[in-house]
Amino acid sequence: MVADILSDAFLAAVAGTGFGAVSRPPRRAFPFIALLSGVGHALRFCLMTLLGVDLATASFFAALFIGLGSLVFGGKIHCPMTVLYIPALLPMIPGMYAYRSIFALVMLMQQFNDPVLAAQYLERMLMNATVTVSVVFLLSLGATLPTFLFPRRAYSLTRKRPSGN
Amino acid sequence: MKSEEVKEIAAFIAEYAACLLGSGVHTSRVIRNSGRIGESLGVEIRMTTLHKTFVLTVSEETNGHSFTRVVDIPAFGVNFDFNASLSSLSWEAFDGRLPLETIRFRYGQILSRGLLSPWVVLGMVSLANAAFCKLFAGDWVAAGVVGLATAIGFFIRLEMQRRHINHFITFTLSAFVSSLCASLCLWLGHTPEIALATSVLYLIPGVPLVNGVIDIVEGHTLTGFSRLIQAVLLVICIACGLSCSLLLVKNSLL
Structure with a gap:
């Protein structure tokens, strides 16, 4: 079990850092992106396998954790929250559901003349698309929430001098 | 403040905000950063943003000079380094009361920085x-x-x-x-x-x-x-x- 969690965290860290590289973050941000992606994804894995939480709720709380983490680390390395949390969220994109809804759409077009099969594919497409959209929305919402909870800190992460000087 | 000075500030803020919006920074951060630089230089910045352009008004109280620009947003592709460094620059300008030439110089330095291969x-x-x-x-x-x-x-x-x-x-x-x-x-x-x-x-x-x-x-x-x-x-x-x-x-x- 522990090995599963660790490998989950490691793979997510690699995925988060690599996807983050496309967005050209400052070099000092990479270790923290890796840390947040790894721990965030492992947290979702634990919530789902150990506590039996559903995918959408688990994603929301993992994203909330990543958002809070980016608030803490962002102040340390003077990076806006989005620089750290957007790459860290990417490994949590529900790719299999997205794929299944596209596959169902392709098959629906092939089976248009068979109402029974077509209805099945339509149902599968809608179900998977709903999961995909909900999870993606909850992911971005969860990570953004800390901005509204701690606006003062969130808005001055890139300030190098402590206020009052 | 002279009208020329306000005009120069407007030109710089237009470039700065366009760069941020073009490199994938969300709207409220761009408005806050630009406003902060404006405040440190003694002018007021108001902005309306759209997807391809934004409208910028820079105004100054004592003589009542004001300039409005409609600025195109370039498509730079996402660049988090610009996001972090240019946000930092706005705080440096604000905390250190930097003159416009210094801000412009640092801005140029950040933009010419090498990218990851x-x-x-x-x-x-x-x-x-x-x-x-x-x-x-x-x-x-x-x-x-x-x-x-x-x-x-x-x-x-x-x-x-x-x-x-x-x-x-x-x-x-x-x-x-x-x-x-x-x-x-x-x-x-x-x-x-x-x-x-x-x-x-x-x-x-x-x-x-x-x-x-x-x-x-x-x-x-x-x-x-x-x-x-x-x-x-x-x-x-x-x-x-x-x-x-x-x-x-x-x-x-x-």
Whole structure:
């Protein structure tokens, strides 16, 4: 079990850092992106396998954790929250559901003349698309929430001098 | 303050805000950063942002000078380094009361900074997508094939972007080629579906998607929706590319 969690965290860290590289973050941000992606994804894995939480709720709380983490680390390395949390969220994109809804759409077009099969594919497409959209929305919402909870800190992460000087 | 000075500040803020909006920074941050620099220079900044242009008014109280500009937003591609460094610059200007020449000089320094080599990015993205495939419980063969498929697809994307070929065509073609390469897994390994599903995920426009949601919840609904619509169009392009591959191999998948 522990090995599963660790490998989950490691793979997510690699995925988060690599996807983050496309967005050209400052070099000092990479270790923290890796840390947040790894721990965030492992947290979702634990919530789902150990506590039996559903995918959408688990994603929301993992994203909330990543958002809070980016608030803490962002102040340390003077990076806006989005620089750290957007790459860290990417490994949590529900790719299999997205794929299944596209596959169902392709098959629906092939089976248009068979109402029974077509209805099945339509149902599968809608179900998977709903999961995909909900999870993606909850992911971005969860990570953004800390901005509204701690606006003062969130808005001055890139300030190098402590206020009052 | 002289009218010329206000004009110069307006020219700089126009460039600064355009650079931020063009490199994937959400609206409220751009407005805050620009306003902060304006405040440190003694002028008031008001902005209205749209997707391709923004309207900027710089005004000054004592003599009542004010300038309004409609500025085009360039398409730089997402750059988090600009986001972090230019935000820092606005605080430095604010805390240190820097004169405009100094701010402009630092701004130039940040913009001329070297980027991560595209080949390094290509390697990292391929590795990332292979790890992603493992994360979805794909086998090692699938992970290897996905890594390779990503490298080929990303190379095509880089080449097409360098030639300024239309974004939508670039994304569709990259997704098609990547998923076609990944369909090799139908004959190798045991998890062809996972390989096909993950092979195109490196193309997902995560930054505009999240920025769109941030803009909307912060009340910049118009900008947020335009960002989301652009991102969703790219996702549809990815889906089209993937669908083309699926049409070719669907009989082996059923």
